[in-house]
Amino acid sequence: MSVLVFLFACTAEDPRVDLMKSWGEKIFIPSYQSFVEKTQSLHASTIPFCADPNLSSLTDLQQAWWDARAPWKQMEILAFGPYKSFPERLGPKIDFWPIRKDTVDEILVGEQSLAPEVFDSFGVSSKGLPVVEYLLYSVLPADIQSERGCEYLIGSTYDLSQKAETIYNAWSPDGENYLGHLTEPALHEGDYQTIEDSLAEVVNRLSHTIENIRADKIQKGLGSEVGEVQVSLVESHFSHRSLQDIRNNLEGIHAVYFGADQGLGIDDYLLARGYNLDEDFTQRYERCMETINSLEQNGTLVDNMYVDSQGVLYLSDQLAALQTFIKGEIIGAMSLWLTFNDADGD
Amino acid sequence: MMQMETEEKRYVHPSGFVAFRTIFGCLLLFSLLRYAYNGWIDTQLLNPKFHFSYYYFQWVYPYSSTLIYGMFGVMIVCAFCIILGYRTRFSAALCCFCFTFVEIIDKSNYLNHYYLVSLLLFWLSCCPEVTKNTNKEYPAIHYSIYWIFRAQLAIVYIYAGLAKISWDWLVKGEPLYTWLQSFIAVPVFGLVCTKPWFAIAMSWGGAVFDLSIVPFLLYPKTRTYAFGVLVFFHMTLWFMFPIGIFPFVMIASATLFLDYKWASRYITLHGSSTSLSFSKLIQPLLKVMLVLQILFPLRHLLYSGPVNWTEEGFRFSWRVMLIEKTGTLEYEVHQNGNTFLVFPSRLLEPFQYKALVTQADMIQDYAYFLSKKYRNTDGSPAKVFAHSFIWFNRRKSQRFISADTDLATTQRGFYPKKWILPMDSPH
Numbered sequence: 001m002s003v004l005v006f007l008f009a010c011t012a013e014d015p016r017v018d019l020m021k022s023w024g025e026k027i028f029i030p031s032y033q034s035f036v037e038k039t040q041s042l043h044a045s046t047i048p049f050c051a052d053p054n055l056s057s058l059t060d061l062q063q064a065w066w067d068a069r070a071p072w073k074q075m076e077i078l079a080f081g082p083y084k085s086f087p088e089r090l091g092p093k094i095d096f097w098p099i100r101k102d103t104v105d106e107i108l109v110g111e112q113s114l115a116p117e118v119f120d121s122f123g124v125s126s127k128g129l130p131v132v133e134y135l136l137y138s139v140l141p142a143d144i145q146s147e148r149g150c151e152y153l154i155g156s157t158y159d160l161s162q163k164a165e166t167i168y169n170a171w172s173p174d175g176e177n178y179l180g181h182l183t184e185p186a187l188h189e190g191d192y193q194t195i196e197d198s199l200a201e202v203v204n205r206l207s208h209t210i211e212n213i214r215a216d217k218i219q220k221g222l223g224s225e226v227g228e229v230q231v232s233l234v235e236s237h238f239s240h241r242s243l244q245d246i247r248n249n250l251e252g253i254h255a256v257y258f259g260a261d262q263g264l265g266i267d268d269y270l271l272a273r274g275y276n277l278d279e280d281f282t283q284r285y286e287r288c289m290e291t292i293n294s295l296e297q298n299g300t301l302v303d304n305m306y307v308d309s310q311g312v313l314y315l316s317d318q319l320a321a322l323q324t325f326i327k328g329e330i331i332g333a334m335s336l337w338l339t340f341n342d343a344d345g346d
Numbered sequence: 347m348m349q350m351e352t353e354e355k356r357y358v359h360p361s362g363f364v365a366f367r368t369i370f371g372c373l374l375l376f377s378l379l380r381y382a383y384n385g386w387i388d389t390q391l392l393n394p395k396f397h398f399s400y401y402y403f404q405w406v407y408p409y410s411s412t413l414i415y416g417m418f419g420v421m422i423v424c425a426f427c428i429i430l431g432y433r434t435r436f437s438a439a440l441c442c443f444c445f446t447f448v449e450i451i452d453k454s455n456y457l458n459h460y461y462l463v464s465l466l467l468f469w470l471s472c473c474p475e476v477t478k479n480t481n482k483e484y485p486a487i488h489y490s491i492y493w494i495f496r497a498q499l500a501i502v503y504i505y506a507g508l509a510k511i512s513w514d515w516l517v518k519g520e521p522l523y524t525w526l527q528s529f530i531a532v533p534v535f536g537l538v539c540t541k542p543w544f545a546i547a548m549s550w551g552g553a554v555f556d557l558s559i560v561p562f563l564l565y566p567k568t569r570t571y572a573f574g575v576l577v578f579f580h581m582t583l584w585f586m587f588p589i590g591i592f593p594f595v596m597i598a599s600a601t602l603f604l605d606y607k608w609a610s611r612y613i614t615l616h617g618s619s620t621s622l623s624f625s626k627l628i629q630p631l632l633k634v635m636l637v638l639q640i641l642f643p644l645r646h647l648l649y650s651g652p653v654n655w656t657e658e659g660f661r662f663s664w665r666v667m668l669i670e671k672t673g674t675l676e677y678e679v680h681q682n683g684n685t686f687l688v689f690p691s692r693l694l695e696p697f698q699y700k701a702l703v704t705q706a707d708m709i710q711d712y713a714y715f716l717s718k719k720y721r722n723t724d725g726s727p728a729k730v731f732a733h734s735f736i737w738f739n740r741r742k743s744q745r746f747i748s749a750d751t752d753l754a755t756t757q758r759g760f761y762p763k764k765w766i767l768p769m770d771s772p773h
Contacts, residue, residue: 328743
C-alpha cells in the first residue's frame with residue numbers, strides 16, 4: 001500500500017495539462033484579448049459618431065459591434081468560472097439576452113444619468129452586447145440624432161469594454177489566473193480538484209454549448225412549443241447576426257478540437273492515445289456549417305424560421321449529431337469521467 | 347467454557363460478532379456525518395424538484411426538510427447505539443427503515459453499498475441483543491448469527507463475480523481500461539496501468555477474487571491469507587476509485603469469517619451458560635429473506651437482452667463496476683399539434699441527469715411526468731418520444747430507446763421494456 005501511496009503522490013508530465021495550457025495560451029486568452037481590443041475599438045468609434053452622427057459612421061459602428069461579437073461567441077464554450085460565478089458573473093453582464101426592450105426604452109425616455117461610470121450599477125438587462133445591438137440596429141437607425149441614444153451608446157460600450165477587460169484579467173495568468181485553476185487545479189482552491197475535472201469541464205462545455213444553441217437559439221425562436229415564431233426570443237435578431245453567432249459558437253468548438261495557431265487540440269491528445277476521430281468530427285462539423293450556409297442563402301435565421309422551419313430543424317438535427325458525438329465518442333475516448341455518484345459510488 | 351465454544355454445541359464466542367457490530371456502527375456513523383457535512387442531504391435529496399421513485403414506492407418522498415434532517419438525526423443516534431451495544435435490535439431496525447427510506451427516495455441515488463448497508467442493518471435488527479453484563483462479559487451466541495452474515499457476504503461476492511464473466515470484462519478489460527486512463531500521469535504506475543493488458547489482468551484478478559474469496563475465507567488454513575488479500579484488494583480499489591466507504595464495509599463484514607474469538611482480548615465471554623440465538627418467531631423471516639436474496643439478483647434472466655445494456659434487473663443484484671456509459675437524452679413532446687424538444691439536462695440536477703441518460707426505467711418515468719406536465723387542451727396526456735444515444739464500454743454511440751415509441755403509453759413496472767433497442771455491437 002505504501003508503494004501505491006508513493007506512486008500516486010508523485011506527479012509527472014501530463015499530456016492533459018499540456019493540452020489545457022495550449023488551449024489557454026492559443027485560444028482562450030488570445031480570444032478574450034481580441035474581445036478586449038474590439039470592444040475598446042467599438043467604444044472609441046462611438047465618440048466621433050456621436051459628435052457627428054451619420055449613416056456611414058453608424059455602419060462602421062455596426063461593423064465594429066459585429067466584429068467584437070465574434071471572439072465572444074467563439075468563447076461561449078467558456079460559460080463557467082468568471083462567466084458564471086458570483087460575484088463577477090460576467091457572462092450576463094456582457095451578454096444577457098433576449099433583450100428586454102421595454103427596460104431599454106424606459107431608460108431612453110427617462111432622465112437618469114447615462115454617464116459611463118454608472119453603467120456598472122445597471123442591471124444586466126440594461127447593458128451589454130445585446131443592448132448595444134439594439135441601439136445600433138434599431139434605436140439609432142430610427143433616429144440618428146437621438147442624443148440620449150448616443151449617450152446610452154457611449155456609456156454601454158464603455159461598460160462593455162470594461163467588462164471585457166475584467167473577464168480577460170480573470171482568465172489571464174498575469175491577472176487573476178483562472179486559467180491556472182484549469183491547468184493546475186491542485187494549486188488553486190476552486191471548482192476543480194484534478195486536471196481530469198477541469199478537462200471534463202471544458203469538453204463537456206462543448207456539448208452544452210451545442211445544446212444551448214438548439215434549445216435557446218433555435219427552438220425558442222421557432223416557438224415550437226407555442227406554434228408560432230417568437231422573433232423577440234431570437235439571439236441577435238436586430239443585427240441579423242443569429243446564424244453568424246451560431247457559426248462562431250461552432251468555430252470555438254472546432255478550435256478546441258483541432259487546436260489553434262499550431263497549438264494542441266483534442267485531436268492530438270486522442271491520436272497519442274490511439275484514437276483518430278478527426279474524420280467523424282469533421283464530417284459532423286461540416287454538415288452543421290453547410291446547413292448554416294444553406295440557410296443564409298434564404299436570408300436570416302428569422303426569415304428561415306418563417307419560410308423554412310424544416311431547414312432550421314434540420315440544422316438542429318445536425319447539431320444534435322455533433323453533440324452526441326462529443327458526448328459519446330469524444331468524452332469516451334478521452335476517459336473523462338468516472339460515473340461514480342458524487343455521493344460515493346461503486 | 348471451551349466446550350461451549352465448539353461448533354458441536356452450536357454456541358460460540360461472540361467477540362467476532364460484537365467487534366463487527368461496533369466497527370459497522372462506526373462506519374455507519376462516519377458515513378452519515380460525511381453525508382450531512384458534504385451537504386448531500388440538500389443536494390441529493392431535498393433540492394431536486396422531481397424524484398425518480400421506485401415502482402410501488404412512490405409514497406417514499408422527502409415530504410419536508412425537517413423530516414429528512416430528522417431521519418438523519420435519528421440514524422446518527424441509532425449508529426451510536428449500535429456502537430455502544432445499546433438496544434441494538436431496535437436501533438438497527440429503526441436505522442434500517444430510515445436509511446432505506448432515504449436511499450429509495452430517488453433511483454438516481456442508487457448505490458450497491460447503500461443497499462448492502464440496509465441489508466446488514468436488517469440482519470442486525472433480526473439478531474438478539476448481545477449485551478455485556480456488569481462484569482463487561484458477553485453471552486455466547488448461536489453460530490447461525492455469524493452464518494447469516496457470511497451468507498449475505500457470499501451472495502454479494504459470488505454474484506459480483508458471476509456478473510464479471512462477460513466479454514467486456516474478461517476480454518476487453520472494460521470498463522477498467524477506460525477508468526485506468528485517468529492514471530496516465532502517475533509515474534511508473536501510469537505507464538503500466540494504462541495498457542490494455544493491465545486492465546484485462548486486473549479484470550481477471552477481480553473476477554477470480556470475487557468468485558474465490560468466500561471459499562478461501564471459510565477454509566481455516568487459508569482464512570488469514572484470504573483476509574489479507576481481501577484487505578489489499580479493497581484498499582487498492584478505494585485508493586484508485588472514489589467508492590466511498592464500500593471497501594471498509596466489506597472489510598468489516600469479512601471479519602465475520604475470522605475465528606469467532608479474534609477479538610476476545612477486548613470482548614470476553616460470560617462464564618455462565620447464558621446463550622443467545624435468533625428468536626423462533628423470526629427464523630421463518632430469515633429463511634424467506636435469504637431465499638429472496640439468492641433469487642432477486644437472478645431476475646435479469648427473465649428479460650431478453652444483455653442486462654448491462656438494458657439494465658433490466660440490474661439494481662439490487664450486485665452487478666458492481668461493470669459498465670461505463672455516457673450519452674445524450676432529449677424528449678420530443680407532441681402537444682396540441684405542436685412538436686418540441688425538452689432537454690432534461692436543464693430541468694434536473696446533474697446527478698439525476700447522469701443516471702437518467704442510461705437507465706430505461708428512469709427515461710420512461712420522466713416521459714410519464716412530461717406527458718402529464720404538457721397535457722393537451724382536451725386533458726389527454728401529450729405524446730412523448732425519447733431521443734437517447736449511449737456510448738457503452740467503448741462501443742460506438744447508438745440509439746438506446748426506440749424513437750417511434752410514445753413512452754407515455756408504455757406499461758410501467760417490471761414488464762419487459764420492448765422499446766429498448768438491441769445493442770448493435772455485442773462485443
